[in-house]
Amino acid sequence: MSNKSPERGSEDIEEYRAPEVTEPENEVVSFSELVGQTHAAAKLDPTAEPVLTVENLRMYFPVLSSGLIRRRIGDVQAVDGISFQVPKGGSLGLVGESGCGKSTTGRLITRLYKPTGGSMMFQDVDLAQLSNRELKPHRRNVQMIFQDPYTSLNPRQTVGSIVGAPMQVHNILPRDQIKARVQELLEVVGLSPEHYNRYPNEFSGGQRQRIGIARALTLNPSLLVADEPVSALDVSIQAQVVNLLQDIQNEFGVAFLFIAHDLAVVRHFCPEIAVMYLGKIVEIGDRDSIYSNAHHPYTQALLSAVPDIKQAVTGERRERIMLTGDVPSPIDPPSGCRFRTRCPIAQEICARHEPPLLQIGKRHKVACHFPGRLGEHPREPITARLLGVDTEGQPDPGSSPATDLVEQPGYADTWFDLDSKSIGRA
Numbered sequence: 227m228s229n230k231s232p233e234r235g236s237e238d239i240e241e242y243r244a245p246e247v248t249e250p251e252n253e254v255v256s257f258s259e260l261v262g263q264t265h266a267a268a269k270l271d272p273t274a275e276p277v278l279t280v281e282n283l284r285m286y287f288p289v290l291s292s293g294l295i296r297r298r299i300g301d302v303q304a305v306d307g308i309s310f311q312v313p314k315g316g317s318l319g320l321v322g323e324s325g326c327g328k329s330t331t332g333r334l335i336t337r338l339y340k341p342t343g344g345s346m347m348f349q350d351v352d353l354a355q356l357s358n359r360e361l362k363p364h365r366r367n368v369q370m371i372f373q374d375p376y377t378s379l380n381p382r383q384t385v386g387s388i389v390g391a392p393m394q395v396h397n398i399l400p401r402d403q404i405k406a407r408v409q410e411l412l413e414v415v416g417l418s419p420e421h422y423n424r425y426p427n428e429f430s431g432g433q434r435q436r437i438g439i440a441r442a443l444t445l446n447p448s449l450l451v452a453d454e455p456v457s458a459l460d461v462s463i464q465a466q467v468v469n470l471l472q473d474i475q476n477e478f479g480v481a482f483l484f485i486a487h488d489l490a491v492v493r494h495f496c497p498e499i500a501v502m503y504l505g506k507i508v509e510i511g512d513r514d515s516i517y518s519n520a521h522h523p524y525t526q527a528l529l530s531a532v533p534d535i536k537q538a539v540t541g542e543r544r545e546r547i548m549l550t551g552d553v554p555s556p557i558d559p560p561s562g563c564r565f566r567t568r569c570p571i572a573q574e575i576c577a578r579h580e581p582p583l584l585q586i587g588k589r590h591k592v593a594c595h596f597p598g599r600l601g602e603h604p605r606e607p608i609t610a611r612l613l614g615v616d617t618e619g620q621p622d623p624g625s626s627p628a629t630d631l632v633e634q635p636g637y638a639d640t641w642f643d644l645d646s647k648s649i650g651r652a
């Protein structure tokens with residue numbers, strides 16, 4: 227890609243002198259407008275094979291008692307049985323409120339944490355099972371871009387050593403070739419090769435994030451986990467960095483798990499999106515299914531809070547859906563559906579049974595007993611027969627519950643079409 231990045235120069239990199247590079251204040255233009263000026267939203271390739279397949283992934287952090295003998299008295303169920311795929315060269319967005327388990331998921335995939343359970347298949351290797359020593363040759367394939375460009379770069383190291391260090395650790399280039407490669411990468415991310423000997427505090431937030439991106443690219447990974455990569459940046463810089471990530475994806479074919487709470491950013495970058503709540507995926511699907519056809523009350527509430535999206539998707543202003551109460555503790559999550567304590571349409575069955583993640587479209591799954599478009603949720607649970615219960619969730623002796631409700635990553639060729647109440651086929 228070299229130095230062809232369209233935003234190169236827009237942060238005034240060549241003339242940059244002082245540490246305090248100005249970034250626009252009081253933005254009135256939205257992210258969607260800015261980002262759309264040069265780059266169209268990323269497209270889904272439905273034929274792409276998965277680069278990563280995650281199945282029933284769990285991360286429980288132990289809660290220990292205080293005192294001399296510290297006993298395990300519970301668990302923070304940060305991630306509790308999630309399944310998804312990231313397509314080769316494509317992007318999956320992971321969204322949800324703070325504390326729902328997004329970052330923990332990213333840290334599991336990069337194996338900063340070892341999962342409590344489940345699998346993470348990457349090129350026929352289950353990353354979840356490997357010891358730290360076994361992981362070393364695989365680490366280079368999955369790299370991370372961190373949220374905060376102010377704390378994720380060591381202030382005492384030069385840009386050259388920050389970006390070059392992974393090459394030394396993994397021994398992928400002779401020492402005398404590392405500098406040239408680092409300078410090439412600096413150009414790829416829209417910085418200047420002369421920045422090699424500078425220190426992070428000499429750069430603005432957007433430029434620091436570019437340094438973090440160069441570092442993540444050093445080992446030529448197949449998958450990048452980007453954890454809120456632009457949320458610390460001003461909106462116009464956000465658009466530049468997201469455009470850069472899109473250029474990098476097109477150029478190098480790298481896949482992204484893109485974690486963000488900003489639904490406008492995710493809509494542009496990710497053709498597929500998973501919505502998390504309290505450690506579970508509650509809805510997952512392609513862009514249209516999530517942004518124009520959400521069936522889970524939680525997704526609908528999240529979308530209603532983003533003016534940019536409300537208008538783009540519905541063509542009109544829609545009332546914001548206010549969620550009542552706080553997010554419950556993941557140490558003692560609600561029984562049944564975890565969202566029920568804040569859900570505007572919850573009924574008795576929701577307290578008794580966890581809703582299975584059901585496929586309701588070609589690339590659309592939802593975990594709700596009453597899934598439906600906003601204002602069109604069914605009165606009776608659609609899941610009762612599957613679970614072998616009555617409409618209130620009490621055992622129904624006459625019914626035969628489904629035995630294959632295990633959550634699978636990816637999509638099946640058939641699904642239950644809620645509109646026609648029949649089986650849909652790909």
Ligand SMILES: Nc1ncnc2c1ncn2[C@@H]1O[C@H](COP(=O)(O)OP(=O)(O)OP(=O)(O)O)[C@@H](O)[C@H]1O
Pocket residue numbers: 287302303304322323324325326327328329330331556
């Ligand atoms: N190392 C840890 N030990 C104990 N609990 C943790 C740990 N890391 C995260 N948690 C808890 O796990 C839950 C999920 O946290 P996580 O950071 O993954 O959520 P998130 O959706 O990324 O939120 P945010 O956007 O605020 O980072 C939270 O309740 C958090 O307090």
